[in-house]
Amino acid sequence: MLDSCSPLPTNALLRTAYNAVSARIFAGVKAGNAFDDLRPAHGNAMEQLELEDGLRLTEMAARAGITVQSMGELVDDLEAKGYLERRPDPKDRRAKRIHLTKRGRKNARIAKQATADVEDHLAELLGQQRYQQLRHCLQQIIASDARDDEPDAAG
């Protein structure tokens, strides 16, 4: 009913495609896990800890590009649900190190797998070559924008 009236701007295509892909990943997590007390926003925190356990809140917030307070909320939530725990940093008594629990590690592994599965799905759907080209185009768009924002973001 919607898409037959006018060509959608690329903008809208990106948004819709993102929603579709995200939903698919999220469904994969739930299917492999039945943990339906987690929401997409939690994924960011979980992923980071899987890559590097024992991070500080500040560090996690910086990596995710959100405020310390926002990340604090996510971590509160995840802690209450048993996915991770705060432990005092022995070397800095201001800080707390955030660690995955066993339950959290299991979930993180499943999430990673679900993401990988969806990547495979996309590669099959589009074919390897188009899939890689899609990724390349997206990266180009992102890079072009970053260049506009901060012309001397030396990396």
Place this chain on the structure above:
Amino acid sequence: MLDSCSPLPTNALLRTAYNAVSARIFAGVKAGNAFDDLRPAHGNAMEQLELEDGLRLTEMAARAGITVQSMGELVDDLEAKGYLERRPDPKDRRAKRIHLTKRGRKNARIAKQATADVEDHLAELLGQQRYQQLRHCLQQIIASDARDDEPDAAG
């Protein structure tokens, strides 16, 4: 700082690219207009009315894929700011027709132009062929997902 540690999932690329493109469109609108009392979410309502003036709230919500109540809030906001107005439908006294004001029409025109400019920018950045392929891939992803959701969505 983030993107140098591991290949981002396509998921994340889509999200970031969407944000980049949206921000660019939005910046274009503001540059041509200096109406900074509008936020991205309002764009959806405005675009629709530019294509077809005098729509009903219900219709607009359906097209945007959000609830009537949510669209109602956007319309409230836009009406308060003078971009559009509700007029009673003479043929159906339950309904109200939503019309762009002069100010609203001006804004909608600028928004449309900004969107078109960004499409041009993308086409230049990627080249016509890749640009078209990108759009095609995104549409394929979206279509694939829709098929999963509602296998017999007869149109």
Place this chain on the structure above:
DNA sequence: CCAGATTATCAGGTAGCCTGAGGAAGTTAC
């Protein structure tokens, strides 16, 4: 010890969505 930065937390706010309830007006069946 004091100044200033850093780490985390508490309190409160906003945008953009949502569900639920309900009134007014149109439509259909009898």
Place this chain on the structure above:
DNA sequence: GTAACTTCCTCAGGCTACCTGATAATCTGG
């Protein structure tokens, strides 16, 4: 013509995922 259902809109309240501001505890440097 009236009861029953549907459609269109609005009001009230709630949720997620963010935000800013303020504050307490701790570390670092002079």
